[in-house]
Amino acid sequence: MIRVRRLEKHYTPGVPVLRDIDFSIEAGEVFGIVGHSGAGKSTLLRCLNGLETYQGGSIEVMGRQVKDIDGAELKALRRDMGMIFQHFSLMSRKNVFENVAFPLQIWRWPVDRVRARVMELLELVGLTEKKDARVQDLSGGQKQRVGIARALALNPKVLLCDEATSALDPDTTLTILDLLRDINRRLGITMVVVTHQMEVVRRLCGRVLMLNQGRNVALGDVEELFLAPPRGLENFLEQEFTVIPGGTNIRLAFPRDISRQAVITTMARELGVSFSIVGGRLDRYRDDVLGFLIINVAEAELEAVLGYLEKNKLYWKVLS
Amino acid sequence: MIGELFRATLETLYMVSLSTLFSLLMGFGLAVVLIMAAPGGLRPNPGLYRALDAGVNLLRSFPFMILMIALIPVTSFIVGMAIGSTAAIVPLTIAATPFMARLVEGSFLEVNPDVVEAARSFGASDAQIVFRVLLKEALPSIVLNTAVLAIALLGYSAMAGAIGGGGLGAFAYNYGYLRFRTDLMMYAVALLIAIVQAIQTCGNILHRKLR
Numbered sequence: 311m312i313r314v315r316r317l318e319k320h321y322t323p324g325v326p327v328l329r330d331i332d333f334s335i336e337a338g339e340v341f342g343i344v345g346h347s348g349a350g351k352s353t354l355l356r357c358l359n360g361l362e363t364y365q366g367g368s369i370e371v372m373g374r375q376v377k378d379i380d381g382a383e384l385k386a387l388r389r390d391m392g393m394i395f396q397h398f399s400l401m402s403r404k405n406v407f408e409n410v411a412f413p414l415q416i417w418r419w420p421v422d423r424v425r426a427r428v429m430e431l432l433e434l435v436g437l438t439e440k441k442d443a444r445v446q447d448l449s450g451g452q453k454q455r456v457g458i459a460r461a462l463a464l465n466p467k468v469l470l471c472d473e474a475t476s477a478l479d480p481d482t483t484l485t486i487l488d489l490l491r492d493i494n495r496r497l498g499i500t501m502v503v504v505t506h507q508m509e510v511v512r513r514l515c516g517r518v519l520m521l522n523q524g525r526n527v528a529l530g531d532v533e534e535l536f537l538a539p540p541r542g543l544e545n546f547l548e549q550e551f552t553v554i555p556g557g558t559n560i561r562l563a564f565p566r567d568i569s570r571q572a573v574i575t576t577m578a579r580e581l582g583v584s585f586s587i588v589g590g591r592l593d594r595y596r597d598d599v600l601g602f603l604i605i606n607v608a609e610a611e612l613e614a615v616l617g618y619l620e621k622n623k624l625y626w627k628v629l630s
Numbered sequence: 631m632i633g634e635l636f637r638a639t640l641e642t643l644y645m646v647s648l649s650t651l652f653s654l655l656m657g658f659g660l661a662v663v664l665i666m667a668a669p670g671g672l673r674p675n676p677g678l679y680r681a682l683d684a685g686v687n688l689l690r691s692f693p694f695m696i697l698m699i700a701l702i703p704v705t706s707f708i709v710g711m712a713i714g715s716t717a718a719i720v721p722l723t724i725a726a727t728p729f730m731a732r733l734v735e736g737s738f739l740e741v742n743p744d745v746v747e748a749a750r751s752f753g754a755s756d757a758q759i760v761f762r763v764l765l766k767e768a769l770p771s772i773v774l775n776t777a778v779l780a781i782a783l784l785g786y787s788a789m790a791g792a793i794g795g796g797g798l799g800a801f802a803y804n805y806g807y808l809r810f811r812t813d814l815m816m817y818a819v820a821l822l823i824a825i826v827q828a829i830q831t832c833g834n835i836l837h838r839k840l841r
Contacts, residue, residue, distance in 0.1 A: 361750060385753035392752065399748035403766055403840075413752040416762070464752060 311337045311372065311468065311500050312358060318366030319353060319524075327353055328364070328524045337467075340494050340501045342515030342532070344508075350524040351504045355470050358502065359391045360384050372467060389417060392461030396473035398453040400445045406432070406456050407441040413463045431459040435489065451482035458489065462497075469493070471503045475510055487513045491596070512536070512595050533595060537563040537625040554588050557606045560615070563625040564601040574603065577618050583611040604629065631814065638801035639821055641715045645787045645797055646825075649722035650780045656723070657730025657779075658772075660686070662760055664731060665738045672746075672756045686728040694725050694786050698793060718787065718795030726783050733775035737768040770840040777833025781826050788822075798822055 312335040319328040328350045335341045343351045356362035357369055360376050369376040374387055400409050410431055414424045432438045435455040445453060454474060461469055471490065475483040491514055494501055503514055511518055511532055518535060520528040528540050564573065578584065589604040607615050619626045664682055667675040692700075698721040705720040706712045741764055749763045765772075788799020798818045806815020 359751060361747065385755065388751055388753040393748070395744060395748060397744055399742070399744040401745055401763065401767060402742075403769070412749075412762075416749070416752065416754045416758055460748075461752075470751075 311335050311339075312502070313370040314358075314367070315369075316367035317354070317357065317364055317369065319350075319357060319362070319364040326524055328357075328521075331367070331519075331521075331524075331526055333519050333526070333529055335500060335502060337500055338494070338498045339517065340491075340503060340515050342511045342518035343502065343504045343521065344506060344511055344518055345521035347506060348523075349521040351506075351521050352472055354521070355472055355502060355504045358468075359388050359393065359470060389413075389464050390466050391468040391470060392464065392466035393470040393472065394454065394457045394461045394474045396476050398450075398457045398477075400453060400456055400460075402445055404445070405441070406437060406443050406445065406448070409445065409456055410459045410463055413460060417464060427463060428459075431462060434462070434493070435459045449482070450478050451486060454478065454482075454486055455489070458486075458493070462493070462499075466499065468500045468502065471501060471505075473505055474503070475507065476505070480509075483507070483509065484513070490514060512593055514596070516596065533565065533598070533600065536593070536595075536600060537565055538627075554606060557585075557608050558612050559588065559604055559606050559629040560619070561627045561629050562601075562603045562605065562619070564603070565625065573622070573624065574605070577615070577622075581611075581614050581618055583607070583614060585611070585615070635801060635814070635817055635821075638796060638798045638818065641795070642784070642787055642797035642799070642822075642825070645715050645718050645722060645790060645795060646780060646783045649719045649726060649783050649787070650776065652719070652723040653726035653730045653779065653783070654776055656727045658734050660727065660731035661734035661738060664735050665764070666756065666760070672759060686731055689725070689728040690732070692725070694721070694789055697721055697725050698789065702793070713794035715790070715795050715797065718790035718793060718797075721793075722783055722786055722790065725786060726779060729782065730775070730779050733779060734768075734772055737771035737775055738764050740771055741767040770837045773836045773840060774833050777829050780829045784822065784825060784829070 314331055314333050317328055317331040318326060320326045331354065333341075343354060345351045353362055357364050358371060358376070360379075364377065371387060372390060374383070376384075376387070379387060401412065404412065407428055410428045411424050414427060419427070429438070429441075432441055435458055437452060437455050437459065440448065440452060445456065448456065457474075469490075474490070475486050478486060487510060490501065490503075493499060494514075501514075503510060505511065515532050517530060518528075518532050519526060520535075528535060562574075574587075585605045585607045587603060588606045591602045593600050593602070605615075616626075660682065664679065664686075666672045667679040667682065669676065669679070671679075689697075698718075701721045701724060702712045704724075705717050708720050709716050711717050745767060746759055746763055749759050754763065787795065787797050788802075790797060791800025791803060798821055802815045802818035802822075805811040806818070
């Protein structure tokens with residue numbers, strides 16, 4: 311669906327914004343691009359639909375080289391790639407219906423088909439009653455629903471999401487994420503999700519690319535990255551655990567098949583050791599729940615515990 | 631005398647309305663080119679932008695009196711005569727066009743650039759972005775700016791008397807200053823005040839309706 315090879319981008323020669331980026335996105339996938347602000351993730355997203363140019367490497371989207379096309383071909387590519395924005399980017403002088411209808415009018419759909427399509431989309435995002443409302447009178451979540459309806463209007467194959475929930479409160483964020491997940495499942499639409507919110511990555515994305523200062527620092531399956539964070543990315547992936555001094559603190563992560571087993575109590579019983587549980591959390595992922603637990607083990611029992619963890623192939627890490 | 635005051639009012643309205651219309655159209659066109667050619671615009675063209683930008687500033691630097699006289703040959707060429715109300719419309723339009731271009735450019739710059747980007751993201755052409763996004767979003771602001779333009783042109787048109795353009799300004803000058811008819815001058819000034827109020831009120835009402 312999307313193939314990016316050795317992508318290089320700069321505004322000023324010698325000051326790269328993106329460097330040596332490689333990844334592929336398969337049809338139907340939800341692919342995350344994460345990183346701190348200024349990491350280049352929104353720029354990378356805009357390279358995919360030609361809103362930004364790039365200086366080196368290649369981007370192939372649905373069989374077309376983005377760099378080589380312009381005019382009508384570029385417009386057709388953009389028609390097939392919807393986009394939603396952090397600040398919704400709705401037109402203030404159009405009402406809800408008119409905003410959703412706008413892409414269809416740009417592509418000269420006949421009036422009766424525009425009407426039918428807009429009503430269908432408003433039903434999908436749950437805004438049928440608000441069709442005549444002014445954009446200013448909507449809440450943030452409702453505005454983003456309008457943005458989503460507008461982005462889906464032309465039946466795109468790909469949906470680009472640029473920090474789509476960053477301006478929303480936590481509850482609204484969850485409802486928008488559920489809506490996007492639902493759309494991905496029902497319409498099979500490929501999604502590229504740029505975000506700095508780990509919540510978004512966990513709930514929505516299957517695979518993720520991490521950027522730092524325009525470079526790829528990690529690429530892979532979301533669950534794996536959270537279970538066994540690559541060195542240097544632990545703090546980035548989750549808030550730091552506060553650990554008690556004395557003994558050894560071990561962070562355990564439970565993937566889906568182990569989550570439901572009583573691993574900890576079994577270990578305590580089999581080894582005959584005691585330890586204290588000093589922290590823990592359950593996180594919901596797309597369709598799974600992953601557990602994190604920190605236990606504090608006395609020095610004398612450390613070897614036995616680590617041996618057990620190793621033998622049972624658990625994800626663990628000694629915290630310093 | 632009242633008949634002459636009435637005729638002067640009509641001349642003023644004639645000069646101001648037509649020159650407002652023409653400078654609005656030409657100023658809008660110029661503003662579109664400026665905004666598209668500007669750095670970061672839809673079709674950035676630094677050379678064209680700098681030339682137009684400097685040209686606009688140059689034309690706006692001229693005192694209207696001087697511009698009007700300097701433009702006499704151009705006026706004769708366009709309308710076939712150099713004096714009269716119709717002739718005055720030419721320098722009025724030429725003086726007001728760069729002013730209106732700046733005002734409309736300002737209205738365009740107020741449009742949220744995110745909205746333009748969104749339109750590009752679903753494949754809108756440059757023309758569609760100008761007329762269906764920028765113009766649509768900036769319309770209330772352009773309406774207010776047109777009222778500003780019309781009132782400025784009302785002021786300029788008072789000077790058109792110098793090339794026989796007539797109008798209320800010339801009337802007030804001829805009777806009030808040259809013939810010491812303060813009463814007639816007051817009538818002319820009162821009418822000018824009423825016209826300014828009317829233009830601004832129309833602009834405000836339309837702006838509120840469109841917003």
